[in-house]
Amino acid sequence: MIRTTPFHERTSALNETQLWSHWSGHLAADRYQMSDKFEYFAVRNAAGIFDTSPLFKYRITGKDAEAFLSGVLARDIRACQPGNAQYTCWLDDRGFVIEDGVILRPGKDEFLLTSAEPNYAYFADRIGRFDVKIEDVSHELGTLAFQGPRSRSLLKQLVPQMEHIPYFGVAKGEIGGAGVTVSRTGYSGDLGYEIWIDTPDALHVWDTLWDSIEGQGVLPFGLAALYMLRIEAGLLLLEADFDSSRYAWNDAHRSTPLELGWAWMFRDLKTDDRAFIGRKALEKEIADKTSRWAMRGLVVDWRDYDRVYNDAGLIPPKDHAPVVEDWMLYDDDYERVGYATSFMYSPMLQRHIAIARVRPDFAKFGTKVNLEFTVDHHYEQVAAHVARLPLYSPERKTA
C-alpha cells in the first residue's frame, strides 16, 4: 500500500485533478488544479504551500554530533551555528557527490538532515566511536514548504519568531498551540520557509495555517509547479541533473561538487582543517583543475528558436512543463561541448532555459553554444548562451 503524508487528508480533498506521483513511496500531488502554471504563479506572485513530507529526514544528536558531521558532510557544518540551516552535500572518497540536502541545526548538539534517497545506513555505519545517535524521523515529521513573496508577512502572524530570521535561519515557535520549527529554506528560489511539524500535529497545524491565509491568493502547489520553480532557481534535482555516486555504474554518471557548481561550499577550504570524506580528491581536483564540467544556466536565443519552427510552418512551442532528459550542446564545429539536463519555457524570463553542464572552456557567461533538439523528426540546433545560475533570483529571496 502506497503511503500517504501526514497532510494527505487535506491535500487529497484539495486535489481537483486527482493526479498523484509516487515520491519515495508516498502519494504526492502533481497538481491540485487543472493548471500547474496557475499554481506556479501563486508562488511567484503571492504564496504557495507544498507538502514536502516524503523527504527522508534524519535526526542526529549527541555531544559528538558536530564532530561526526564535520567528517561525513563535505561542507563545514561548524559554520552552521545553532539556529541556522545549511545546504550541504556528502561525497565518496573519490570526491564524487553521493547526495545533497538541507541540514537544520536547531540546537548545539541537534541536527536534522534531509535527503532525497535513504541514507541511514550510510551515516549510521560511519559513526564509529563518536557519541552520536542517528534516528530516521522521516515519518515522525511532516513538512510544509510555504513559498512566495507573501510567505513572511503571512507566517509571522502565526509564528512571530520567524519574522527576522535570515536566509537559512531557523526559529522555533507554535502554530495553533503545536510546537513547530520554521526554517527559511525551500526549493522555489523565492522568499520562503519550511515548517517542520510533529506528525500528530500535522492536520491541526495545516488547518490553522490554511485558515490564516484565506483570501490571500495562497494556493497549494504540486510537483509540476515545483519543478518549474526549481529550474528557474537553478536548484539541482537528483536523478535529473546528477546521480548519486553510490549507485552509478561508471564515472560518466558521477559528478564532483565542483562540477555541480558548488565550489562556493568550499571557499574556506584552506583554513578548514577537517578531515572529511572526499577531501583529498577534492583538493586534487582544485589543484589540478581536473573538473570535467561546469554547471551553468542556459538561455536559448528566442529568435533562433522561433525561426526553426516558423521555417517549418509550425507554431514555436513554448511549454512551461519541464523536460528532463539529455539535450546535447555543440560548438559551431559540431563538437559536443556539454549537455542540458532540465529544459523549460520560463514564465519569469520569457525564454527557454535549461540547467546544463558545459566543458570548462565553454563556461564563461555569455559563451554561445548550440542546443540540439528535433523539429519535424529531424535534428535542429539553435543558439543559446551560457549564463549564471540561478537564472531567476529575486532580491526578496535573501533580503
Place this chain on the structure above:
Amino acid sequence: MTMTAPKPTKSNKSGKNGNGAKSTRATSRADRTYDAIVVGGGHNGLVNGAYLAKAGLKVLVLERRHLVGGAAITEELRPGFWFTTFSYALSLLRPEIIHDLELTKHGFMPLLMSTTFAPGLDGDYLLFTQDHGQNQQEIARHSKHDADAYDQYSHDMEMVCQAIKPLLDMVPPDIFSDDPEEMIALANVGSRFKKMDKRVLHNAVRLLTGSAADFLDDYFDSELLKGYLSSSSIIGTKVGPRSQGSGLVLLYHSIGEHDGEFGAWAFHKKGNGGFTQVLARAAESFGAEIRLESPVDSVITKDGQATGVALQDGTEFYAPVVVSALDPRRTFLELVNPRELPDDLVENIERFRFQGTSSKVNFALDALPIYRDLDGSQFRGFTNIGPSMDYLERAFDDAKYGWYSQNPYIDCAIQSTIDADMAPPGKHVLSCFIQYTPYKLRESDWDSEKENLGDTVQRTLERFFPGFGDLVLQREVRTPLDIERTVGLSEGNIFAGEFFAPQMFFFRPAPGWSQYRTPIDGYYQCGSGTHPGGCVMGAPGRLAAGQILKDRAKVGAPSSKTRVAARV
C-alpha cells in the same frame, strides 16, 4: 533581477508635483531639445520611446495625464481596490517587445487565467480549464458533435493565425509606390499567400472578409459554444457576429500569444496598468525621459518639417523627430494644421471610422458572486456573458438604432482571483467590458445615460448571479464618452479606429500613409490607429521606431548621445 510592485503613478522630476512646466520654462532652449519627442505615453508611445532611446536617441515622452499608460492603466479607486479602468487583458503584445526592451528585468509578469466560464440562459454553463480532455467532456455535455469540432476549429484557426501572424510584425508595403524596395516587399507578402495551403488561404479570406457567424456555423451546433466563441468577433467593434467583418475581429482575438501560449489571453500583474509601468521603467532605463501632466497643444512645423511641440501652457520642446502616439484624428487634424496636409489624406482621416461602442463597468465586490453549486474557482479567468449568437446579435440590434444594449454582452474578469494584490483579502474587483454602447446615442447623451447603463449591466449580472447586487461595494461606469475624455481616444474607440478591412494594413490609417510617416518631414505616427492596430500589441510603436531609425540612418543624423545602444 528585481521585482518591484508597479506604482500607481509614475513619478519623475517634472510630473510629480505637476508644476514641472513652470520650472522648465526658465530652462534654456538646449535643455528642451531632444532627438525625438513622443506625444502620448500610452503603451505604443512608451514602446516607441523605449526603442528610440535604446538606439541612442535622446527621447522625451510627453503624457497629458498624471500617469502613463493611456487606456492601459490601473487605478486605486477605493482603498485597496485596484481597477483596470479601461484595458484589462493582454494577448497580442508582440514577444519581440518583451525581449528587445528587456521587460522581464523591469517586472514583466504575465499571469495565467486558468478558467473560462460561460454561463448560458437556461442555467447551464460551459467551463473551460487548462485540461484539454476535460474541455472535450465539457463541450460534449452540450453537443457531442462539437467536442471534436472544437478541436478541428482550434486547429484550423491556429493554421490561419500562424500563416497571417507575420503580417503583424511588418511595415505594410506601400502599394502606391514605384520604389523597387516596396515592390519587393509587396511581392514577399504575395508569396506568403501563394505558399499557403488552399484550405488555410480560403479560411483566412473567409475570416478577413466574412462574418464570424458563417465561419462558426460551419463547425458547431451548440448555441452556448457559438455564443462564447463569437463574443471574440465583436470586441471593440460596431459589428454583430452576423455582420460581415466580424471574422476579422475574431481572427485578431485568436492570433496573440501570452506567456508562450498561442492564442491565449491573460492578465498582467497589477493589470494592464502594471504592464505600462513596466514599459515606463524599461523606457527610462534606456534613458527616455517621461514628463507627466504635459498636454501637447500642437506640433511645431517649419517649412514642412516638424521641429518640436508646444504644450498647452506654451512651453516648447524641440526635436527633429516628433512622433504622435495619438489616434489618426488627433494626429492629423488636431496636432497639426490640416491645411499643411494633402487633401486626400485629410478626407480619408475625416471619414476614418471610430464609432466607439464599448464601455467598462467596474465593481468592487464584498465577496465572490455565487453561481449555482460552483465553488468560485470558475472565476479564475474570463466570465463570458454572451450566451448565444442570437443574444449578441440582438444586443447589436440596439446599437444599430442608436441605443445601448438592454441585454449587453459582458466580458467579466474578477482579477483579484488571479492577482491577490488587486483587492483586500477576501474582497474582489470585477472588470466588466460592455457592448454595445454606441458613442452617439439617439436623442440622448452619455452624461444622462451613464448610470442607467451601470444599472443595466448590474441587472444583467443579477440575472446570471442572483444576489450580485448585494455584493457591490462600489461601481464605476466608463462610457465611450469617458474613454474619449479621459484617455483621448476619439469617440471612445478602444482600437484608435475600427478594425475593418478598409482600415487595415495598407490602409491604416489612410491609403499611402501606412508606413508610420506623415506628409510632414520628421512627423511620425505610432498609435493603434496605424498598422497592425489596437489591443495592447505595441507593434505600431515598435514598427514606427524602426522607420524613424531607418530614416535617420539615411540622412546620417548624429545622435546627441554617444552611449552604445544596449544589446538586444
